[in-house]
Amino acid sequence: MGRQVTPEADGGRDLEGSLPAVDRRTLLKVENVSKAFPGTKALSDFSLQVGAGEIVAVVGQNGSGKSTLVKVLAGVYEMDSGTVEVLGADGSMLGGREASAALHFIHQDLGLVADLTAVENLALGRRLTARSIAPRNGGAERRQAEEQIRRFGGDFDVTVPISKLSPPERTIVAIVRALADWTDSGNLLVLDEPTAALQGEEVEVLFRAVRRVAAEGAGVLFISHRLDEVLGLADRVVALRDGFLVADEPIAKVDQAALIQMIVGREMVDRSFAVDGEAGAPLLEVEGLSGGRVGRADLTLRAGEIVGVTGLIGSGREHLSPLIFGGLPRTGEVRLEGRVLVAESPQKSIAAGLAYVPADRRADGAVMTLTMRENLTLPRLKPLRRGLGWLSSRAELDDVGEWIDRTEIRPPDPARPLEKFSGGNQQKVVIAKSLRTEPRVLLLDEPTQGVDVGAKAAIYELIAGAARDGCAVMVCSSDAKELAALCGRVLVMRDGEIVAELQRDEVSESRMVEESAGMGPGQESTSERIES
Amino acid sequence: MSTEGFRRETGRQRLLRILSFRNISAIYIFIALFIIFSLWVPDTFLKDSTWKAMIDSQAITAMVAVALVIPVSADAFDLAIGTEVGLGGILCAWFLSSKGLPIPASIALTILAGALIGLGSGLLITKARITTFIATLGVSSLLAAMIICVSGGQQILNLGKSFQSIATGTIGWFTYPVYIMLAIAFVAWYVLERTEIGRHVYATGGNADAAKLAGVNTSRVIIGALVACGAISAAGGVLLASSLGTGDPTTGPAYLLPAFSAVFLGSTQFRGGRFNVAGTVVAVFVLATGVKGLQLAGAPVWIPEFFNGAALLLAVGLANYERSGARFFGLSRLLPAARRGGTAASEGTS
Numbered sequence: 001m002g003r004q005v006t007p008e009a010d011g012g013r014d015l016e017g018s019l020p021a022v023d024r025r026t027l028l029k030v031e032n033v034s035k036a037f038p039g040t041k042a043l044s045d046f047s048l049q050v051g052a053g054e055i056v057a058v059v060g061q062n063g064s065g066k067s068t069l070v071k072v073l074a075g076v077y078e079m080d081s082g083t084v085e086v087l088g089a090d091g092s093m094l095g096g097r098e099a100s101a102a103l104h105f106i107h108q109d110l111g112l113v114a115d116l117t118a119v120e121n122l123a124l125g126r127r128l129t130a131r132s133i134a135p136r137n138g139g140a141e142r143r144q145a146e147e148q149i150r151r152f153g154g155d156f157d158v159t160v161p162i163s164k165l166s167p168p169e170r171t172i173v174a175i176v177r178a179l180a181d182w183t184d185s186g187n188l189l190v191l192d193e194p195t196a197a198l199q200g201e202e203v204e205v206l207f208r209a210v211r212r213v214a215a216e217g218a219g220v221l222f223i224s225h226r227l228d229e230v231l232g233l234a235d236r237v238v239a240l241r242d243g244f245l246v247a248d249e250p251i252a253k254v255d256q257a258a259l260i261q262m263i264v265g266r267e268m269v270d271r272s273f274a275v276d277g278e279a280g281a282p283l284l285e286v287e288g289l290s291g292g293r294v295g296r297a298d299l300t301l302r303a304g305e306i307v308g309v310t311g312l313i314g315s316g317r318e319h320l321s322p323l324i325f326g327g328l329p330r331t332g333e334v335r336l337e338g339r340v341l342v343a344e345s346p347q348k349s350i351a352a353g354l355a356y357v358p359a360d361r362r363a364d365g366a367v368m369t370l371t372m373r374e375n376l377t378l379p380r381l382k383p384l385r386r387g388l389g390w391l392s393s394r395a396e397l398d399d400v401g402e403w404i405d406r407t408e409i410r411p412p413d414p415a416r417p418l419e420k421f422s423g424g425n426q427q428k429v430v431i432a433k434s435l436r437t438e439p440r441v442l443l444l445d446e447p448t449q450g451v452d453v454g455a456k457a458a459i460y461e462l463i464a465g466a467a468r469d470g471c472a473v474m475v476c477s478s479d480a481k482e483l484a485a486l487c488g489r490v491l492v493m494r495d496g497e498i499v500a501e502l503q504r505d506e507v508s509e510s511r512m513v514e515e516s517a518g519m520g521p522g523q524e525s526t527s528e529r530i531e532s
Numbered sequence: 533m534s535t536e537g538f539r540r541e542t543g544r545q546r547l548l549r550i551l552s553f554r555n556i557s558a559i560y561i562f563i564a565l566f567i568i569f570s571l572w573v574p575d576t577f578l579k580d581s582t583w584k585a586m587i588d589s590q591a592i593t594a595m596v597a598v599a600l601v602i603p604v605s606a607d608a609f610d611l612a613i614g615t616e617v618g619l620g621g622i623l624c625a626w627f628l629s630s631k632g633l634p635i636p637a638s639i640a641l642t643i644l645a646g647a648l649i650g651l652g653s654g655l656l657i658t659k660a661r662i663t664t665f666i667a668t669l670g671v672s673s674l675l676a677a678m679i680i681c682v683s684g685g686q687q688i689l690n691l692g693k694s695f696q697s698i699a700t701g702t703i704g705w706f707t708y709p710v711y712i713m714l715a716i717a718f719v720a721w722y723v724l725e726r727t728e729i730g731r732h733v734y735a736t737g738g739n740a741d742a743a744k745l746a747g748v749n750t751s752r753v754i755i756g757a758l759v760a761c762g763a764i765s766a767a768g769g770v771l772l773a774s775s776l777g778t779g780d781p782t783t784g785p786a787y788l789l790p791a792f793s794a795v796f797l798g799s800t801q802f803r804g805g806r807f808n809v810a811g812t813v814v815a816v817f818v819l820a821t822g823v824k825g826l827q828l829a830g831a832p833v834w835i836p837e838f839f840n841g842a843a844l845l846l847a848v849g850l851a852n853y854e855r856s857g858a859r860f861f862g863l864s865r866l867l868p869a870a871r872r873g874g875t876a877a878s879e880g881t882s
Contacts, residue, residue, distance in 0.1 A: 327744075346744055346745050346747050347748075356745060358745060363741060364741050364745055365745075366739070366742055367734075367739040367742050367743060368739065369739075369805075369806070370734060374731060377731075378731060378743070378747075379747050389723075389728060391726055391727060391731070397540065401538040401540075417804070433746070
């Protein structure tokens with residue numbers, strides 16, 4: 001079978017008996033879990049144990065199976081096979097729904113209600129009982145909340161709305177709430193990218209709280225993209241790649257280079273979609289761009305080239321294209337073929353020859369309730385217009401038919417509402433509608449998010465085709481493999497700025513992961529000290 | 533898979549789709565109502581005067597409902613529509629009797645006032661960023677105050693014979709308002725269904741953020757839709773005043789609920805859940821037919837309200853139920869996949 005567990009996995013994975021400390025009870029036992037989606041196997045035969053007081057980091061690229069793991073643990077996805085067990089209050093192992101209920105999750109968005117105070121948010125976590133109708137004891141409740149929060153190193157006003165607190169303070173409220181109903185010390189906390197919204201010092205505040213949790217005997221499963229954090233916080237690191245567990249190592253045996261090696265694996269340089277040939281004249285020039293999470297960015301896109309933009313969540317990577325396109329307010333200058341673009345006017349940007357494919361197609365990319373045909377033609381209806389504003393149905397269907405055949409949208413039914421298409425085909429429609437405006441510059445955010453493997457290749461082909469036709473293309477993506485396959489040049493963003501530019505022969509997954517994590521050049525990924 | 537390219541729908545597929553129960557349930561319900569009441573109360577129900585009276589009396593309701601379709605399609609629920617009708621009637625009567633303006637000027641000024649009210653609501657929504665419900669609810673209250681202010685809470689009488697003839701004069705079978713309503717419905721249908729403006733309206737209503745990123749000026753769409761709605765409902769108010777022969781401060785707001793019922797009921801017809809003009813007009817008359825039949829059969833006075841409410845809840849409830857993936861009776865699972873639209877298998881999560 002296709003299991004790729006490296007031999008070093010012996011370090012504590014076989015039996016509880018081999019765990020170092022005697023009182024280390026196993027809090028979470030995941031055994032041989034598999035989960036497949038149409039077209040991909042998201043998790044293959046995955047096993048993991050977390051002991052009391054242990055902080056285990058899970059690392060892996062986008063699409064490696066991390067988020068599937070979280071969703072399986074949370075009970076959002078049903079696993080195809082395998083078991084998840086959690087130590088219950090009575091000392092027995094719980095399975096199934098009870099297991100999911102016994103885990104405490106903190107997701108990226110924290111799940112707090114912004115308008116309520118810390119006290120009220122903590123109260124939300126409690127179960128309603130018949131006594132809930134009795135008036136609340138405000139003072140006692142407040143003192144209790146203050147005490148709990150202080151335990152995790154927080155010192156702030158618990159009676160102001162959460163939205164007025166700093167990001168790490170909010171995270172502490174979320175941790176306190178997650179652990180509010182813990183039974184004794186045998187609890188397991190799952191942190192899913194908790195630091196995405198945090199910066200610098202703030203991370204340390206959160207980490208102190210997490211260490212405190214572990215010191216009190218809870219197990220922590222910590223999922224993160226930020227490698228320095230993993231090295232600084234975790235006791236053990238588990239790496240996932242393409243749904244397989246590829247490494248499970250105590251942190252002492254791992255350094256930065258080894259970590260990158262674990263994540264990226266044997267690098268297969270698949271450049272099948274990269275566009276050859278020299279880039280042409282500069283089409284888009286951006287100077288002093290700032291807004292959103294972008295502090296300052298300067299860049300130039302040339303005709304016929306595909307430029308990638310990588311960076312962790314919060315690095316500004318996710319705001320770059322909407323700022324350029326005019327979907328977010330900006331300062332700084334954007335010029336297309338020498339002409340300055342008006343800020344905050346998608347309409348004028350489209351007219352000037354700019355096209356933008358947003359990351360979130362449900363929210364920004366398309367009108368799901370309209371038909372595929374209406375979505376395809378929406379950005380440019382002018383060529384279909386006849387006298388009295390009449391839209392020619394025949395011209396529209398001819399036009400749409402051509403794009404359906406070109407992009408292989410399935411089913412080829414223009415009258416079908418977009419929401420009834422699969423994710424891959426929805427994305428093809430979103431990209432096709434941008435290409436239909438005949439852009440000079442094409443900006444794409446996460447162009448293959450939530451798309452199956454087959455559709456991915458088709459989308460890459462569309463993007464490469466646009467570049468071959470002389471379009472300047474920018475792809476912002478959290479998927480380093482994708483950028484390696486497509487791009488002739490990759491910009492790396494960190495803390496709101498472009499901190500590195502990788503040229504053609506430097507573009508590789510490991511370089512991107514390295515630069516994004518702020519681990520600088522000099523440390524090549526060709527690490528010899530990965531034990532396997 | 534690569535063998536199935538884009539093909540146009542054949543005539544037969546198109547006809548079957550158009551005639552499917554889901555698409556035109558109101559028409560089938562109308563036929564059922566017609567048969568039931570024809571057998572139950574044939575003497576009165578089948579008389580042509582019954583039908584003429586019903587169609588004449590529903591013309592203004594249909595017109596107001598058509599006006600409402602426009603902003604609702606752009607996701608701007610105009611709760612002020614009832615008072616817009618009311619103010620239209622009062623203003624027109626006031627211009628005529630208190631100001632002594634000629635009929636054409638009075639009507640033009642009234643419609644202009646309606647358009648300005650729509651503009652005001654539109655600016656509150658797009659510039660002051662007040663949600664549509666709150667903005668139009670507030671405007672509705674302001675207009676109710678203006679109605680009383682202008683009329684002094686009294687009916688405005690003596691509007692003159694020639695003004696009354698606008699709503700009572702007939703061409704062929706029906707009174708003028710029926711033709712005016714049809715003309716307005718046609719224009720609204722044309723703009724919404726067949727022009728770029730209409731696409732922009734539906735895109736704004738479906739997802740304003742995505743529409744904006746696709747280059748739609750959503751603020752202008754919302755303002756324009758509310759202006760059109762205000763102007764048409766003011767015109768409805770004029771016809772109302774004309775048919776009553778008075779400017780009545782109490783009648784307008786009564787159009788709010790029937791208009792909303794018809795618009796929502798209409799959205800379940802023809803266009804697969806989309807608000808649309810044709811469905812709305814049909815809904816008005818199907819509801820009226822049911823109510824009329826029940827009245828003729830001697831049903832108690834509370835029946836019309838009850839019937840309207842029940843029909844609305846049932847129609848919209850069923851439409852939502854179907855859209856959420858559950859099918860009628862679950863029995864359709866037994867049908868071969870191809871007959872259920874043929875593409876269920878390709879609706880993966882991918």
